[in-house]
Amino acid sequence: MTESLAEPTRANNAPPGRVLDSRAVAARFAALSHPARIEILRHLAASRSCCCREVVDHLDLAQSTVSQHLKILVEAGLVRFEPDRQRSRYEIDHVALADVSASLSALVKSCCSAG
Numbered sequence: 001m002t003e004s005l006a007e008p009t010r011a012n013n014a015p016p017g018r019v020l021d022s023r024a025v026a027a028r029f030a031a032l033s034h035p036a037r038i039e040i041l042r043h044l045a046a047s048r049s050c051c052c053r054e055v056v057d058h059l060d061l062a063q064s065t066v067s068q069h070l071k072i073l074v075e076a077g078l079v080r081f082e083p084d085r086q087r088s089r090y091e092i093d094h095v096a097l098a099d100v101s102a103s104l105s106a107l108v109k110s111c112c113s114a115g
Helices: 002-007 023-029 035-046 054-059 063-075 092-113
Strands: 079-084 087-092
Touching: 023 063, 023 092, 035 054, 035 063, 035 079, 035 087, 054 063, 054 087, 063 079
Parallel strands: none
Antiparallel strands: 079 087
16 A cells, blocks of 8 residues: 555646656645645735735734745745745745646546546
């Protein structure tokens, strides 16, 4: 069973040659499993990029909490950050989110197709 987790799979609508590792997909799903991180992604989607302080102001969460959530999103590859003087700028990685969508679609299709 553990071996099958490490096997890469290709989403049906992923570009040819695009291999999606099950562990990477699971890590991205895990990063999406918290409501605050969903709201952070929504906020980032509404603006091209923003700093942590702007997310804090929008969500009314402690700066340390937002920083931790952003760190998880960055580590999962769903959000990119760029140093910008004293503040880092964060933005959504649209390709990574499209990969998550394709992975979920492929999973649902493979599990729910009439056999």
